[in-house]
Amino acid sequence: MTTLLLASALLAGLFSSPAAVPAPVPIPYHAFCRTLWLFETPCADISSKLVEQIQAFNPLMGCSECHFTLVSVTPQSIRANHTSPEGPEVEHVTFTLRPILAGGGCHVSAQSTSIGFNSRLDDGKNYCNLNRLLSASGLNSEPGFTERTNEWACLGYSLATCNP
Numbered sequence: 001m002t003t004l005l006l007a008s009a010l011l012a013g014l015f016s017s018p019a020a021v022p023a024p025v026p027i028p029y030h031a032f033c034r035t036l037w038l039f040e041t042p043c044a045d046i047s048s049k050l051v052e053q054i055q056a057f058n059p060l061m062g063c064s065e066c067h068f069t070l071v072s073v074t075p076q077s078i079r080a081n082h083t084s085p086e087g088p089e090v091e092h093v094t095f096t097l098r099p100i101l102a103g104g105g106c107h108v109s110a111q112s113t114s115i116g117f118n119s120r121l122d123d124g125k126n127y128c129n130l131n132r133l134l135s136a137s138g139l140n141s142e143p144g145f146t147e148r149t150n151e152w153a154c155l156g157y158s159l160a161t162c163n164p
Helices: 002-011 043-056 125-136
Strands: 032-039 068-073 077-083 090-100 105-115 146-148
Touching (some): 043 068, 043 105, 043 125
Antiparallel strands (some): 077 090
């Protein structure tokens, strides 16, 4: 089934997806991470778990170290902001969900982009924003879960040391 999902994603334009191919040059001095997640689970279920986790990671809900704020939700996308507890740094987090027609799974393009002028190499902070939501929601244990990214699409990916 995983092979079928992967083949479907490739045929659906994996390499033309913004998550798989970095922009030629991002806005100068903005660190970013783009990654692709594939699931055998329907997009509605994936969206629901991501939204619940973002809401649980809101400081107003008692999570003093999480700092995620939900901005908007549609059936095809989720937008949130993450504020760094170390200072005034903000990252925009976006998930674009597309159903995989063969098998009923979900193709998620996940992106975290730092706002403001900072080093383009962020030691994996943007990757960790995405990874924390993925892990805390349990989506990394969903059937058929696969993640695709690299250092070109996700600056600092190889340096990332994500805390739970």
